[in-house]
Amino acid sequence: MNPRLDRLQPYPFEKLRLLHQGVTPSPQWSAISLGIGEPKHPTPPFIQQALAAHLDGLAVYPSTVGSLDLRTACAQWAQRRYRVNLDPQSQVLPVNGSREALFALAQTVVDASREGATVVCPNPFYQIYEGAALLAGAQPYFAAVDAQRNFAVDWAAVPESVWQRTQLLYVCSPGNPTGAVMPLDEWKLLFELSDRHGFVIASDECYSEIWFGSQPPLGGLEAARQLGRTDFRNLVYFTSLSKRSNVPGLRSGFVAGDAALIHAFTRYRTYHGSAMGPAVQAASVAAWSDEAHVEHNRALYREKFAAVLPLLQPVMDVRLPDAGFYLWAATPGDDAQFSRGLLEKYNVTVLPGSYLAREQGGANPGRGRIRMALVAPVDECVEAARRIAAYCSELNPSPRPSP
Incomplete structure (x- = not known):
C-alpha cells in the first residue's frame, strides 16, 4: 500500500458520523440537514434535456481535452463573467468537477524530490487541498485567517522561509467555509510571491456565482487581467457547474489559465483517465451558455440568507458572508458538542x-464555530434557524448585544 495514505486524516463527514453515533434525535422534530454543502435546488430542465438528447455519446470514447464546442462555451462564459480572453485550444480544459481537478493538479506540479516540498492552503480549508499535498509527497502549510476581516486569509503572515519551499498554493475565493472574497491587493501580493518563488497558484472559485452585493466577486483570472498578467502566468483557475447550476451529480467544470500548465495538466489527465462523457459535455455547453437560471438560483440564496440571519444574529456571532452558501457562526461552547446536542434536541x-x-x-481556528450550508428549501432553512436560535438561548440565556 502507498504509505502516504496513512497520513490522510478522516474526512469531516466521517468525523461527523462518528460524533453523532449513538444520538437519538427528538421525535418531536423532522430532520433538517445543514451539514453538507450539496445544492438542493432543482436542476434546470433544459440541462436535463440536453443531457438526454445526447445519450448516443455513450457509445464513444471521449477525449481528455473535450469538444471544441465545450471549450469555446467555457471561454465565452469566462469572457462575459471576467472580461478575460482565453484561447479555447490552449488555455481551457474540461474537468469532472473541481474536486478531482484540484486533487490532480498537485500530482501534476509537485516535485516531491525537492527538499521541503510545500503546499500552502488556508486554514480552515477544503480538505482536498491537504490530501492532495500529502499524496503528492509534499508537506501542507496552513495559512492563518484573520477573524477581524471575516476570516480572510492573512497571506502576509506566511513566513518567507515557507514561500521559498512552496510549489503550490491553494486559494479559495469565495472561501469555504467563511465566504471571504480576496481583494485585488491580495492577488497582487500572491502574484508577486509566485513570480519570486515560482510556485503555482490554484484558484478554487466554485462558489463564485452565489453572491449578495451589487457586484460579483473578483476572480483570479480577472485580477490577473487587471494587473496586466494576460498570459495568466503560474495561475490555474477552477470552477464548476455544481453550485452555479444545481448539478452536483453531473460532475462538470473546467480549468483555465497558464497555457504551459494546462498542457502539462492535460498530459497527466490523459494517463489518469479523466475524460468527460459526450452527453455531459453537451449538457455543460447548455449550462455555461445560459445565465437566467443562475440569476434565479442566486435569488433563492439571497432570500434564504435574508430570512435566516435576523433569527440567528440575536443569539450568535454570525454575519452575511461575502459570497457562497455557508454561514460561519460562533457557538456558545464547544463546536462538536454543540453539533451533537443540536441533533439530539432539535434534529x-x-x-x-x-x-x-x-x-x-496551539489553537484550531475553526474551534467554537459551526458551518451551516443553506442548501435546503427556504422554509426548511428558516425552521432550522428557529431551532438553532432556541438551542443557543437555552445554552446561553443572555442575549447578544446589538451590533
Missing part, C-alpha cells in the same frame, strides 16, 4: 468548524 445537523481546520500555534 438539525451542522458541521463543527474544528473539523474543517488544523491545529496552528
Whole structure:
C-alpha cells in the first residue's frame, strides 16, 4: 500500500458520523440537514434535456481535452463573467468537477524530490487541498485567517522561509467555509510571491456565482487581467457547474489559465483517465451558455440568507458572508458538542468548524464555530434557524448585544 495514505486524516463527514453515533434525535422534530454543502435546488430542465438528447455519446470514447464546442462555451462564459480572453485550444480544459481537478493538479506540479516540498492552503480549508499535498509527497502549510476581516486569509503572515519551499498554493475565493472574497491587493501580493518563488497558484472559485452585493466577486483570472498578467502566468483557475447550476451529480467544470500548465495538466489527465462523457459535455455547453437560471438560483440564496440571519444574529456571532452558501457562526461552547446536542434536541445537523481546520500555534481556528450550508428549501432553512436560535438561548440565556 502507498504509505502516504496513512497520513490522510478522516474526512469531516466521517468525523461527523462518528460524533453523532449513538444520538437519538427528538421525535418531536423532522430532520433538517445543514451539514453538507450539496445544492438542493432543482436542476434546470433544459440541462436535463440536453443531457438526454445526447445519450448516443455513450457509445464513444471521449477525449481528455473535450469538444471544441465545450471549450469555446467555457471561454465565452469566462469572457462575459471576467472580461478575460482565453484561447479555447490552449488555455481551457474540461474537468469532472473541481474536486478531482484540484486533487490532480498537485500530482501534476509537485516535485516531491525537492527538499521541503510545500503546499500552502488556508486554514480552515477544503480538505482536498491537504490530501492532495500529502499524496503528492509534499508537506501542507496552513495559512492563518484573520477573524477581524471575516476570516480572510492573512497571506502576509506566511513566513518567507515557507514561500521559498512552496510549489503550490491553494486559494479559495469565495472561501469555504467563511465566504471571504480576496481583494485585488491580495492577488497582487500572491502574484508577486509566485513570480519570486515560482510556485503555482490554484484558484478554487466554485462558489463564485452565489453572491449578495451589487457586484460579483473578483476572480483570479480577472485580477490577473487587471494587473496586466494576460498570459495568466503560474495561475490555474477552477470552477464548476455544481453550485452555479444545481448539478452536483453531473460532475462538470473546467480549468483555465497558464497555457504551459494546462498542457502539462492535460498530459497527466490523459494517463489518469479523466475524460468527460459526450452527453455531459453537451449538457455543460447548455449550462455555461445560459445565465437566467443562475440569476434565479442566486435569488433563492439571497432570500434564504435574508430570512435566516435576523433569527440567528440575536443569539450568535454570525454575519452575511461575502459570497457562497455557508454561514460561519460562533457557538456558545464547544463546536462538536454543540453539533451533537443540536441533533439530539432539535434534529438539525451542522458541521463543527474544528473539523474543517488544523491545529496552528496551539489553537484550531475553526474551534467554537459551526458551518451551516443553506442548501435546503427556504422554509426548511428558516425552521432550522428557529431551532438553532432556541438551542443557543437555552445554552446561553443572555442575549447578544446589538451590533
